[in-house]
Amino acid sequence: MKILRVVFLLLFVFAIQLVAQPAARILSQHGCVLVRPGLSESWQEAKVGMALESFDTILTTEDSEVLIQTQDGGRLRIGANIILDISDIKRLSEREMFLWLVSQKIEQLPKRQDKTPLRFGQITSVHGEEKTAQTALAAERPRRWRAEVNGAATLLENAFNTNTIVKCHKILRHYPEQNDCGEIHFYLGRAFEAIHHTGQALAAYQQALQRLEVQGCGAQTHSGRRQEIETAVARLKQSRMIQ
């Protein structure tokens, strides 16, 4: 009887641990790896064994690397110069991904009428910080964008295809000013192709080609990507014809 009680107790403790399990945990790290908890403005150094929650963000600097274990027991190696939200690596089903995309589209259709009497107009000035601080922030932005794009590439390489699609859309929304020469749409195309959504994949690849053309990206620099996209487009068109 006592043994049974002990077994039940152990099972209970195990269950509690399962429930309380963090969204991710750092297994190993190399170089400077930073973690931003929740909605905090500041970063702190990561440590091996550190528990990460869904709201947290992980950042790897130049020449650094981190290995994390996700809640489902999977492992993800994050290379240098990457920003990833822990929520980005919670595997999304296709349904969840499409619902997210649809909700974003619906959210983009607000009905607004100007009518209030004391309108200042939409203000573009900011807090009033020093110009140098603003310049510094502006300079920081492309680097953050690059790290985010690298994060999307990492998700794609690790077959987090639906997560890649959501991440790419988030980047496009947060960094509309950045000239990516079709890179993000290229990732989108690959992710859609991986989950066999040929139509969306084709559309994304074609968008990537357009962005390569329109944004004046150097033909030499991106010739490899262009060739990859064109091959993918031809492949998808052929598969559609066969179908």
Place this chain on the structure above:
Amino acid sequence: MFYCKGLIMKRFILLICLAGLATHVHAQGISRSHGLGFRLSFWNMADQTFRFNLDTAPAGGSVDLAGVGFWLSYHSRIQRNWFMQFDLASVATIHSEFLTENEGDADVSAVVPILLGVRHYPFADRLRGSLQPYLGAGAGPYWVSHFDVQERERTGNVTVTGTSQVNYGGYVCAGSHLLFTSWLALTFDGKYHFVEWRSKGAYSGPEFGLGLTVMWGKSREMYQIMGTRLIVENLYPAYYQFYNTYPLALVTIRNLAGYPIEVNVRSHIDGYTARDKDSGFIRLERHETRDIPVTVIFGPQLLKVAGRAPAVLDLMVEGRAGNTLRKTLSAELVIHHRNAWDGDMQKLKYFVTPDDAQIMQQMQAWISHDSIGTNALDVARTFFDQLSAHGLRYRHDPNIPFYQDERVLSPVETLQSGGGDCDDLTVLCASFLESAGIHTAFVEVKDPDKSTAHLYLLFSTGLTPEQAETISSNEKRYVIRENQRGESLLWIPLECTLLQTGFENAWLSGATQYLNEAVVRNGLADGWVTIHDVE
């Protein structure tokens, strides 16, 4: 002796002309269900000519009258344009001769038809004027009496001998009413009688009549009100501006006439509407059925309603096609307390009052200080902290037994009462921010894991994503939304119930909720987190 044929013709034409005028004055076209007619007629029995002769000479004079009769007829609707008709008449032929001053002979023939038949108005559905032609047929006994009267002076006797017989027969007729009013018509018709079922016989022949018909009972309807569907049974005073354009009910009307008509629905709620509201005349083609939306014009007096009360929506339907036919109907509504809210998030915005003088003055006083920046974030921070300093607090709504509606205080009431629950405080925040020209939106959370819904606010910073770092280096603290021009702008979530703890905490709490519920738990995608712009 004189023949009055010419005089009668003149009078007849005059009558027709008058009736023609009446047609324009009172076009009707719809027959009532019962009618009683009185007619004078001439019955051309066996090809006799119309005779009226009066010679008053004491000896050798005579009186001659042939085929003149008086008709009494009654008709009653069987179905739509079909009527049952009953006729009773007395048609006499008199020939009297004065032999001497005190002697004379008279031959009197009288036909009394007692007829039952049907009458049909074939053009009732097509004619809009007052002329209503009809066709009819019937049958019955024709009671024929013949009397011979002899008056002799020397004996002083008056001898009357007579014979009587009943013949059966029938008739066909065609005629028309010329309606002066809906209850009075000039009637002229022609019949052909087949006495003993023969077209040629002693009493068979055509008969022409002219008279008046008095009608009563229900008119055959120009239109029918098929039904009234209340769209809004519960009126919430706060939405009064919404109701001024949104239909409270639909009245389904069917055109029963065989021609187009126009209908108008007039609405009124006694004690609550500023004035009657007309839908405007809407054309209904023949046999068309249409839903006419009913709107009302409420005034601000509706905002004074301090309790639930029943009200009656009075409707008057006017149909016109020459004349106007009016019908009235009513429907019962419930008018709720001025602070009642039915939980519809789309309508919560009607409680937001950025143009309230007190709100505007207060906001101006707070943000006009030189030390306060003009950007939306600074304005929001300032007003929020000022509200906090005023001691506004979160408070639960009172429980009202059996009353399911939420109560939302107006912003001024929230200020006066020193606080409110989440919807009161969110509406208050939205009113202040909107009065400063800052766009706001409500975030409604119907968490499937919780029994009650929650509400907080989003407000636009007016900044683009490129300027995001000037607000926060953490993109989880703001939301990117597109405006109608397709521009992406940064919005800040704000938990307005945290007035006591200050702006930063309210922002952090709002952002945490948004991140957790809308993003991480997929509430936005699953539909249990919704955003409603305050327009």
